[in-house]
Amino acid sequence: MEVDGATTSIMERTALVANTSNMPVAARESSIYTGITLAEYFRDMGLHVAMMADSTSRWAEALREISGRLGEMPADSGYPAYLSSRLASFYERAGKVRCLGNPEREGSVTIVGAVSPPGGDFADPVTSATLGIVQ
Numbered sequence: 001m002e003v004d005g006a007t008t009s010i011m012e013r014t015a016l017v018a019n020t021s022n023m024p025v026a027a028r029e030s031s032i033y034t035g036i037t038l039a040e041y042f043r044d045m046g047l048h049v050a051m052m053a054d055s056t057s058r059w060a061e062a063l064r065e066i067s068g069r070l071g072e073m074p075a076d077s078g079y080p081a082y083l084s085s086r087l088a089s090f091y092e093r094a095g096k097v098r099c100l101g102n103p104e105r106e107g108s109v110t111i112v113g114a115v116s117p118p119g120g121d122f123a124d125p126v127t128s129a130t131l132g133i134v135q
Contacts, residue, residue, distance in 0.1 A: 015042075017031050017034045017038065018031075025062050025065045025069075026066070028059065028062040029059065029062035029066055031059075032053055032090065035051055035053065036051060036090060036093050036109070036111070039051040039109045039111075040093065040109060042107070043097065043099075043107035043108060043109045044099050044105075044107060045105065046105030046106060046107045048107060048108045048110075049107070049109045049110065050112065051094075051109060051110065051111050051112065052112045052114070053111065053113040053114065054114040055114045055115065055116040056087065056090075056113045056114065056115050056126065056130065057114075057116040057117065057118075057124075057127075058116070060079060060083060060087075060125075060126040063079065063086065064078050064079045064080060064083075067079070067080035075125075076125040077124070077125050079126070083125060083126070084129040084132070084133070087126075087129050087130055088133050090111070091111055091130075091133050091134060093109065093111070094109045094110060094111040095109065096108040113130065113134075115127050115130050
């Protein structure tokens with residue numbers, strides 16, 4: 001890949017935040033925040049960042065598990081009542097900005113969030129909340 005006249009491999013320009021389903025629930029829940037914070041850091045350096053979140057459904061399941069352990073009142077399908085606001089605050093962090101400071105810089109974050117509804121059910125709370133935000 002050629003960037004600014006120099007050829008670099010795509011992996012030299014990639015940061016990965018990975019978690020697996022056997023990791024502690026707090027790690028699964030926090031990884032999406034770690035990823036978007038890294039994206040914002042590179043955006044503030046004047047770069048254009050593409051962040052892929054796979055899967056926001058599994059992140060929401062981690063939220064549901066934490067909420068259950070805290071004894072919070074469950075909402076639709078056992079997800080916490082604040083699910084849609086958490087999804088919205090995540091997607092609202094995308095966009096183009098002009099950074100303060102010297103030298104003047106402009107960067108952006110594009111979020112591609114994959115939703116994996118169980119059984120392809122688009123009535124799933126995570127799917128419907130996401131569609132309400134991104135459409």
